Amino acid sequence: MLKNLSFCYFLKFLLVFAAVNFIQSCSKDDSPKVDTETSIEDVPIPEEPEEEPSFMPVGSVEVFLDDKVDDNYILVNDAASNQVYLMDKEARLLHEWSLTNNIGNDVFLLPNGQLLASLEADDPQIKLGGKGGKLQLIGPNGAVEWDYLYSSMDRETHHDAELLPNGNIIAMVWTKHSAEEALQSGFMFETDVFVESIIEIDPNTDEIVWEWHSWDHIVQDHDSTKNNYGNIADHPERIDVNYVPMSNASTESDGDIMHANGIAYDKLNDAILLSVNFFSEVWVIDHSTSTEEASTSSGGNYGKGGDLIYRFGNPETYKNTFGERQFYNNHFPNLLKGMDLGKLLIFSNGFNIEQSTVYELELPSEYDLKPDRDNELNILWSYTNPDLYSGKISGAVTLPNGNVLITEGDFGFWEVTREKEVVWKFSAEGFFWRGYSYAKDAPEIKLLGL
Incomplete structure (x- = not known):
């Protein structure tokens, strides 16, 4: 019995041994030869291919607080490359417009899907910074639906324009006055001057239906034998024609003695706000006047004709010793709406310290300009940063989530x-006039097919 069992075990052993040898033999035949002198670390591991980006960004984006970034669109005005385009917060190009002429500075999108563009004429006649001469309304498909030329040796649109609730358009204009006229008006140098005017155009007829001229509202204390002589501190409603050359201690002037750069319409008070860069202040003008009244000091809702009904930013311009100067050159008087009605954002370039500041200001309950009184606005909020400085252009807008762009x-x-947390930045080669924010579901965005 034991012998039989031993024999059985012996047979089983032989069968198992044969099977193992057969398997190993097959395994050796099917496996690649391995170099036993090469360690496993030396065997190259194939790299996974990098995922190609789905788009080419138009600039560099830095995200600092992702959960606080407003996820809507920005309309970009790049005056350096004469580009106007819409992008998202990843710097993805969503839509770009072809322009017939160079940017004269401001281009923005209206609720009906049109662009209102301030452009350079084919040959601008007054070649100062921010030159223009042409206004256009451009449809969503890029077609020019209105083209208005206002460019001559004596008058030219520049910088900025605004659509009024009645469908008309107000635009800033340089008006030339000869050296002889300037001298007789009390200007301190015998040179041609270019001063600010405003025109209102009916785009249906191209008719100028209203206008205002700063030259009708000047004062000077330089020469009592010339026109417009008076005590500047007693007349805050008037514009010191010699402020710019006097403040710069100049011996001569190139004639650009005001250099306005932005315009806004206050619907609540039927008034126009004009950002005047060389004066470092904002002028407020009564729009309720007729053109005839606007050339005088009477008439209109405020009874002052075309005289300034308010001004703020730099009391030094009218020799007011009350109030603290707020601006050192300024851009974009942005009147806020909705819950922020009665407030204004503005960009102070800060030439005095080479550091810029954005201010949110509270407009007065009534435009009531007085001499020998603090007429400066209450600062509700401000933002500055050692890295924030642009000597030219620039601005600020509010975003749907409450942030400021x-x-x-x-x-x-x-x-x-x-x-005052920085949550997002975008940078690129360019010269950015302004950026406007548009919600993704805004009517003008939908009309672009986005």
Whole structure:
């Protein structure tokens, strides 16, 4: 019995041994030869191919607080490359418009899907910074639906324009006055001057239906034998024609003695706000007047004709010793709406310290300009940063989530919270006039097919 069992075990052993040898033999035949002198670390591991980006960004984006970034669109005005385009917060190009002429500075999107563009004429006649001469309305498909030329040796549109509730368009204009006329009006140098005017155009007829001229409202204390002589401090409603050359201690002037750069319409008070860069202030003008009244000091809702009904930013311009100067050159008087009605955002370039500041200001309950009184506005909020500085252009707008989008002209854009946190930045090669925010579901965005 034991012998039989032993024999059985022996047979089983032989069968198992044969099977193992057969398997190993097959395994050796099917496997590649391995170099036993090469360690496993030396065997190259194939790299996974990098995922190609789905788009080419138009600039560089930095995200600092992703959960606080407003996820809507920005209309970009790049005056350096004469580009106007819509992008998202990843710097994805969503839509770009072809322009017939160079940017004269401002281009923005209207609720009906049209662009209102301030452009350079084919041959601008007054070649100062921000030159223009042409206004256009451009449809969503890029077609020019209105083309208005206002360019001559004596008058030319420049910088900025605004659509009024009645469908008319107000635009800033340089008006030339000869050296002889300037001298007789009390200007301190015998040179041609270019001063600010405003025109209102009916785009249906191309008729100028209203206009205002700063030259009708000047004062000077330089020469008592010339026109417009008076005590400047007693007349804050008038514009010191010699402020710019006097403040710069100049011995001569190139004639650009005001250099306005932005316009806004206050619907609540039927008034126009004009950002005047060389004066470092904002002028407020009564729009309720007739053109005839606007050339005088009477008439209109305020009874002052075309005289300034308010001004703020720099009391030094009218020799007011009350109030603290707020601006050192300024851009974009942005009147806020909705819950923020009665407030204004403005960009102070800050030439005095080479650092810019964005201010949110509270407009007065009534435009009531007085001499020997603090007429400066209450600062509700401000933002500055050692890295924020643009000597030219720039501005700020509010965003749907409450943040503020700042255009730094020679850099790009900043998004900051009301708590002054930087949450997002965009930078690119360019010269950025302004950036406008549009909600993704805004009517003008839908009309673009986005």
